[in-house]
Amino acid sequence: MMAGQGFDNLYNMSGGIKAWNSNTALGPEDLGLELFAGTESVEDVLVVAYSLEDGLRDFYLSMMDKTGNTKVKDLFQKLSKIEIKHKERVFAEYLKVTGKTESVEQFETNSVAAAVEGGLTTEEYLHLFQPDFDSEIDIISLAMSIEAQALDLYQRAADNAGDQKSKAILLQIAKEETAHLSQLGKLMEEVVH
């Protein structure tokens, strides 16, 4: 979110406060993953955005089964439903930008699958962050980090969008992701005492 805004001297501390407190140095997290450089076309960004929304939904649904906290479960259910709407809007925008007439199934098979080929499964992805699934704080933190990535992606896509209508749609989705982040933040405040 910051790297695209002129901050070029950023260091992310692997493992966060947990690693700092336990004094455990985690190994490098570079697993040969491809990075999104920020120079991709709007079309590329929309494909990745679609896969991210799909991933978020998958994440919320699988986390709902892992948490016993009703508040967390309820919010995750609500957010998982919203991600379906986001997927639909991203797909509609993709059709508009590309001028293609393919079905959502064709889009998923031809474009989305190719874009995430070689990527991580949800399980492998979650393993990167090593959350404690019994800890609501860990689960909500992870949800927030993924929502923040989505927000960053939409803001960058909006910056690169050619026409004003596309820009407005992308900014609207970005705004909704910000609202998700706030909801998760509030939930975190209720959970942490």
Place this chain on the structure above:
Amino acid sequence: MRWKQFFTPVTSIDTTQARSMVDEKPGQEMTILDVRQPNEYEAGHLPGAKLIPLPDLGDRLAEIDQHKPTLIY
């Protein structure tokens, strides 16, 4: 469903490197940014860390010096 890492490239450092960085650049020479929620911050944070919860970050970027190294957690 598969995932790809698509953060804008940001350098990741481990806690040992982070500790050296904090030791070498004390006080005003760097920013330590805590993007967690206020209650988490109150429960414990890195010395001198500035709190800007993730949901607020987009609106509060102006509070951070772009030219200083920023350690985020």
